[in-house]
Structures are given as C-alpha cells and as structure tokens.
Amino acid sequence: MELGAPLDRVEGWDKVAGRARYSGEQRVAGVCHAVAVQAEIAHGEVLAVDATAARAVPGVIDVLAYGDAPALADTSDFELAVLQSPRVAYRGQIVAAVVAETLEIARHAQRLVRVTYDELGHDVELTPDHPGLYRPEKISPDDPPDTGEGEETPAEVSVDVTYETPAFHNNPMEPHATLAVWEGDHLTLYDSTQGAAAQRDALAALLGMPAERVRVVAHHVGGGFGSKGVPPRPNSVLAALCARRVGRPVKLAVTRQQMFSITGYRTPTFQRMRIGASKDGRIADIEHHVIEQTSTAREFAEQSGVVTRMMYAARARRTTHRLARLDVPVNSWMRAPGECPGMYALESAMDELAEACGIDPVELRIRNEPERDPDSGNPFSSRRLVECLRLGAERFGWSSRPEPGTRREGRHLVGMGVAAATYPAAARPAQALARVADDGSFTVSIAAADIGTGARTALTQIAADALGVPVARVRVEIGDSALPYGPLAGGSMGNASWGWAVLRACEGLRDGIARYGGAEPGLECRADTSGEIKNQEAYARHSFGAQFAEVRVDVDSGEIRVPRMLGVFAAGRVMNARLARSQFVGGMVMGLGMALTEESRMDREFGDYLNHDLAQYHVPVNADVLGIDAIWLDDPDPHANPLGGKGIGEIGIVGAAAAIGNAVHNATGHRFRRLPISPPSVI
Numbered sequence: 001m002e003l004g005a006p007l008d009r010v011e012g013w014d015k016v017a018g019r020a021r022y023s024g025e026q027r028v029a030g031v032c033h034a035v036a037v038q039a040e041i042a043h044g045e046v047l048a049v050d051a052t053a054a055r056a057v058p059g060v061i062d063v064l065a066y067g068d069a070p071a072l073a074d075t076s077d078f079e080l081a082v083l084q085s086p087r088v089a090y091r092g093q094i095v096a097a098v099v100a101e102t103l104e105i106a107r108h109a110q111r112l113v114r115v116t117y118d119e120l121g122h123d124v125e126l127t128p129d130h131p132g133l134y135r136p137e138k139i140s141p142d143d144p145p146d147t148g149e150g151e152e153t154p155a156e157v158s159v160d161v162t163y164e165t166p167a168f169h170n171n172p173m174e175p176h177a178t179l180a181v182w183e184g185d186h187l188t189l190y191d192s193t194q195g196a197a198a199q200r201d202a203l204a205a206l207l208g209m210p211a212e213r214v215r216v217v218a219h220h221v222g223g224g225f226g227s228k229g230v231p232p233r234p235n236s237v238l239a240a241l242c243a244r245r246v247g248r249p250v251k252l253a254v255t256r257q258q259m260f261s262i263t264g265y266r267t268p269t270f271q272r273m274r275i276g277a278s279k280d281g282r283i284a285d286i287e288h289h290v291i292e293q294t295s296t297a298r299e300f301a302e303q304s305g306v307v308t309r310m311m312y313a314a315r316a317r318r319t320t321h322r323l324a325r326l327d328v329p330v331n332s333w334m335r336a337p338g339e340c341p342g343m344y345a346l347e348s349a350m351d352e353l354a355e356a357c358g359i360d361p362v363e364l365r366i367r368n369e370p371e372r373d374p375d376s377g378n379p380f381s382s383r384r385l386v387e388c389l390r391l392g393a394e395r396f397g398w399s400s401r402p403e404p405g406t407r408r409e410g411r412h413l414v415g416m417g418v419a420a421a422t423y424p425a426a427a428r429p430a431q432a433l434a435r436v437a438d439d440g441s442f443t444v445s446i447a448a449a450d451i452g453t454g455a456r457t458a459l460t461q462i463a464a465d466a467l468g469v470p471v472a473r474v475r476v477e478i479g480d481s482a483l484p485y486g487p488l489a490g491g492s493m494g495n496a497s498w499g500w501a502v503l504r505a506c507e508g509l510r511d512g513i514a515r516y517g518g519a520e521p522g523l524e525c526r527a528d529t530s531g532e533i534k535n536q537e538a539y540a541r542h543s544f545g546a547q548f549a550e551v552r553v554d555v556d557s558g559e560i561r562v563p564r565m566l567g568v569f570a571a572g573r574v575m576n577a578r579l580a581r582s583q584f585v586g587g588m589v590m591g592l593g594m595a596l597t598e599e600s601r602m603d604r605e606f607g608d609y610l611n612h613d614l615a616q617y618h619v620p621v622n623a624d625v626l627g628i629d630a631i632w633l634d635d636p637d638p639h640a641n642p643l644g645g646k647g648i649g650e651i652g653i654v655g656a657a658a659a660i661g662n663a664v665h666n667a668t669g670h671r672f673r674r675l676p677i678s679p680p681s682v683i
C-alpha cells in the first residue's frame with residue numbers, strides 16, 4: 001500500500017487480542033504495588049505522618065513519607081520533588097505512599113495512614129481582577145508574554161467582549177501507570193509516557209543518575225493529550241522512589257480520581273478581545289488579553305494569545321498574558337495548549353464582528369487574510385485557510401444558514417456556525433536506524449511514541465515507501481529510550497520529527513543496498529536530522545482548517561445537540577487516511593465536550609476541583625456524537641519537511657468549540673461567552 005493509504009494499525013491484532021502490553025500490564029517477578037496518599041489541605045505543611053496502623057496490616061511492606069523517603073538530586077521543580085519537603089502546595093499532592101504485596105492491601109492501608117497538617121489559608125480561585133496577577137517572563141513554549149505593534153486608530157465598528165473558559169482535565173482512556181524496576185544501579189521504568197527518551201532524561205536528572213543508567217519503555221500508550229509529556233508527572237517519580245526503597249519492582253497505577261489532581265489540566269481563562277474594523281469588515285486593530293492561573297508548585301503559562309499574533313491581517317495587534325499564582329494543582333499541556341482556548345476567544349469574537357458589520361462570517365475571514373505572517377513577517381510555508389473555508393461552506397450547505405434566532409423546528413431552535421483553526425507545524429531533531437534483518441526483511445528503530453494515534457503504523461508506511469518494499473516487509477520498533485533518539489509525541493510534532501529521520505535512514509539504506517548489489521543481512525544506515533532542521537529556511541509553518549457546526553437548541557430544557565460537524569483541514573501531506581481522519585474527528589469530539597459539557601469546578605472551601613471522575617466530568621459519549629466528519633486538502637508542504645506533513649494531532653480541537661458557540665448564537669440570537677454552554681446557562 002502506498003503512503004497515505006488507510007492501512008490498518010500494524011499492532012491492531014495485538015491490541016484486540018490482549019497481547020499488546022501497556023505499562024501497568026507488564027509482568028515481572030516479585031512485583032509489589034504502591035498507592036499514593038494525597039494531601040487533604042490545599043496549602044500548609046505536613047506535621048506528622050502516622051503509619052502505625054497501616055504498617056500493622058499483613059502484606060504491607062513499607063510506608064514512605066517526607067523525612068524517610070529516598071532523596072532526589074534535583075528538587076528545583078517542586079511538583080516533582082516528591083516527598084522531599086513537608087510543604088503542601090495543593091490539595092491532592094502526594095504526601096506519603098504505601099507499598100504492599102497486593103494492590104488491595106495497599107489501598108486498604110492507604111486509608112489507615114493518618115496525616116496531620118499545619119494548615120494555612122488557601123487561594124484557589126481565578127478571578128479577572130485577582131490582586132496577584134503578574135506578567136510571566138515568557139509563555140509556553142518560549143514566547144514573550146506581551147506583544148504590541150502598530151498604532152491604534154478610531155474604528156467604525158468595534159467589538160469589546162470577554163470570554164470565559166473553565167478548567168478542563170485530560171482524561172486519556174489509560175490512566176498513568178508506572179512499573180519501576182531497579183537492577184543494581186540501573187533503573188527501568190515501564191511508563192505511560194508520550195516520550196521515552198525525554199522521560200529518561202528527566203528522571204535521570206531528578207535521581208542524579210547518568211542517562212545511560214535509566215531506561216524508559218512505553219510500547220503502548222492509551223492516550224495522553226499532553227498529560228503524559230515532559231516534565232514527567234509526580235507518579236513516575238514516586239514509583240522510582242518506592243522501588244528503590246523496598247528493593248523490589250513496584251507498580252503504581254494512578255486512579256481516575258487521582259488524575260484530577262496529579263496529572264495536569266488546562267487552566268481556566270478570561271480572555272478579553274477587542275477588535276476595531278472598518279464597516280466592510282477589514283480589521284484595523286486587534287487586542288487579545290489573557291488571564292490564566294498557574295500553581296505555586298510550578299509555573300505554566302499557557303500561550304492562549306499567540307493565535308491573534310498570526311491569524312489575521314491588522315494594522316495594530318496587541319496581546320498580553322497575566323497569571324495568578326494559586327494554591328492549585330499544576331496545570332499543564334492539554335491538546336492544543338494555547339491555540340485551543342485562544343482560538344475559542346478569537347473565533348467567537350470574529351463571529352461577533354461579522355454580525356456587527358453585517359458580513360457573512362466566512363467572507364469576513366477571507367477579507368482579513370494576511371499576505372505574510374503578521375507576527376514574524378515571514379512568508380507562510382503554505383496557508384490554505386480560504387480554500388478550507390470555501391470547500392467547507394459548500395459541503396456543509398452554509399448558504400442555507402438562517403438569520404440569527406429565526407429557524408424553529410418544533411421544540412428546537414436551529415443554527416449554524418463557523419470558525420477557523422490553526423496549529424503550528426514544527427519538527428524536532430531525531431535519529432533513526434534502518435537495517436536489513438537476518439531474513440532479508442527490514443527493521444527500523446526510533447524512540448518514537450505511539451500514544452494511540454497510530455504513529456507506529458504511519459512510520460511503517462513511511463519506511464516501506466522510502467525502501468520501495470511492501471509494508472509487510474518492514475518492522476518498526478518504537479517506545480523504548482534505548483532506541484535511537486526520538487522526541488516527544490507532543491505539539492503535533494511527533495510524526496514530522498520521527499518520519500523525517502526514518503525517511504533519511506531508509507533512503508540511506510536503499511542507497512547502500514544499491515551500491516552493495518543486494519539486501520545483505522546486517523547492512524544498516526543511521527540518520528540524524530538535527531543539521532537539516534537547523535538549516536531550514538525561515539517560514540511561518542502552520543496547519544489551517546475550517547470548522548462548521550449545526551446545533552439544535554431545545555427551548556424547554558436548554559439542551560444543545562450537535563447533529564452535524566464538518567472539519568476541513570489543510571494540514572500537510574497525510575500519511576494514512578484512516579488514522580488522520582481519526583485524529584481530526586477525535587479532536588473535534590474533544591471540542592464538542594469543551595463547548596457543551598466539560599468543566600472542572602473549583603470548591604473554594606476545600607480548595608480543589610470538585611469533579612473527580614467521569615460521572616462528574618462529562619466527556620462526550622457516543623450518544624453525544626451524532627455526525628462528525630473531517631476532510632482535508634491534498635496539501636504536501638515542501639517547506640515543512642521532506643515528507644511534506646504538518647502534524648494533525650491537535651488542530652482538530654482548535655476552533656471546534658467556537659464553531660458550536662457561534663452556531664448557538666445563530667440558533668438563538670443570544671451570545672453565551674462562558675463555556676460550557678450547558679442547559680442551566682441557556683435557559
């Protein structure tokens with residue numbers, strides 16, 4: 001099958017037959033089980049940990065707490081300095097751990113551990129006028145918090161509105177799990193991670209060990225969405241400490257409930273959008289002011305305003321980011337960090353501008369297409385937003401969109417909305433090894449991560465294509481830090497980064513075979529793309545897309561149903577049509593949840609998010625997903641990388657919530673500027 005074909009996942013049969021082992025399913029002799037004890041206060045100090053009753057339970061091996069836990073070499077990151085100090089920075093922080101012969105014994109004993117605290121008052125609520133708001137030095141990944149260019153001018157039409165998004169929690173199907181195995185001074189972690197090599201390096205630094213003595217294995221990962229990226233989460237560190245302490249392999253599986261405090265989430269935001277335009281919809285000034293939270297345990301500044309720096313032409317552009325440092329769990333990456341909440345605000349405001357100008361929202365966006373990246377001044381490597389909008393409008397039947405609040409069908413108000421999408425397309429250096437195996441087939445090795453996206457399959461197709469052989473003759477080894485270096489599955493950079501190195505290694509091997517006159521077993525070629533990446537020309541590299549949604553709003557209950565969504569993407573060359581569609585649609589499903597049902601609510605009294613499971617945190621289920629389709633342009637980008645791919649993991653969520661919110665306005669004639677748009681807020 002050629003590159004781009006909808007090949008089934010190469011490990012699909014292993015997964016459905018239970019042969020594919022996830023980290024928590026790895027089997028080693030003599031394994032015992034650890035369970036974390038979590039802080040019951042949001043701010044203060046641990047005074048004492050009384051483990052007498054827990055230790056008395058038959059089968060309990062040990063209890064670890066501050067004061068007797070193994071020391072870490074690097075304690076500069078408080079979130080990862082597990083059990084290294086009595087300080088409590090957020091409710092749910094790990095303050096002790098029980099290790100026992102079985103999981104059941106460990107869970108029972110965990111409840112018997114008595115922790116006493118010196119409790120200090122906590123501050124856990126983000127407000128738009130929080131007195132502690134400050135400007136971070138930089139925002140993620142490495143950008144200035146504020147930008148300002150051009151002079152403000154009096155505008156004929158202006159929009160000045162604030163949008164509010166709640167905290168959202170990552171909920172991959174597989175909760176984080178780690179099996180830590182020490183052999184002498186070597187540590188092997190079977191760990192649910194988005195990047196084995198990055199995880200190895202981070203753990204080695206924390207433990208004060210050379211990276212060669214740490215190995216991280218993650219053959220299969222059941223979703224991550226950023227929550228299994230770097231820096232690691234504290235559960236991985238705790239597993240390593242417990243195994244060191246008891247001198248046996250230790251398995252630590254985070255529960256779904258614990259994921260709501262120790263594995264990251266997306267910050268709530270307040271985003272003020274101010275747009276000044278001429279009557280014909282040409283933007284003169286645009287401002288995007290972002291207020292977010294961060295934890296006292298570690299700063300994370302989500303880059304929500306960056307989209308307004310590059311999305312539309314404007315004479316003047318101003319963006320700011322302000323943070324409040326709260327006594328809350330550490331927020332971190334969640335699918336399309338920055339772009340996702342930022343485009344919700346920008347694309348909702350564009351809809352408001354379209355209405356204020358009396359211009360069709362598709363046309364408004366087309367009118368504001370920039371010739372170059374307004375932020376860097378560089379040309380776009382390719383930017384086919386207008387084609388996405390036009391194709392989507394045609395396919396979706398956009399011309400039948402009603403005037404706001406005018407279409408009623410029985411109990412339902414019906415409307416349509418549109419929003420643009422964008423996500424950066426980058427690649428990081430990687431290495432790969434391609435070799436001829438003993439039976440004349442090919443093996444390609446790289447420490448890539450397949451977090452459920454199908455990366456293993458896409459890389460197999462890339463390798464087969466470059467070698468000029470059928471996919472059945474290629475085996476791709478990934479998910480192990482002992483393999484040639486591969487960067488994280490994150491920032492939608494995985495496939496572009498790994499694929500590039502795999503391509504070069506396979507091209508080299510093919511040349512070698514041609515010179516040698518045959519595929520001799522043992523013949524091999526190594527590739528490293530760092531030089532090529534460094535010498536890339538300056539382009540603004542981004543994927544683009546257009547999201548369309550139709551909603552039906554029940555006038556009695558306020559329930560919103562979404563019978564149709566369509567995403568049209570220009571996201572570079574697609575390596576596998578089936579996997580790509582799943583990524584786009586999956587992102588759009590997350591956008592549906594963001595728009596209508598997902599919300600983590602802070603309990604001010606206890607200082608923690610109230611919802612701690614999927615009964616209280618509503619991700620979309622099959623009954624919510626009525627008709628989502630994703631299509632894409634044939635869009636190889638020669639300036640992105642030699643494969644022409646751009647990364648498709650995150651763009652599907654971007655703009656999806658705005659398209660739904662805009663459709664709700666079209667249906668009802670009302671603006672709802674706070675997510676989720678749930679029945680109580682509609683009625």
Ligand code: MOS
Nearest residue numbers: 226334335490491
């Ligand atoms: Mo993505 S949030 O960079 O995994």
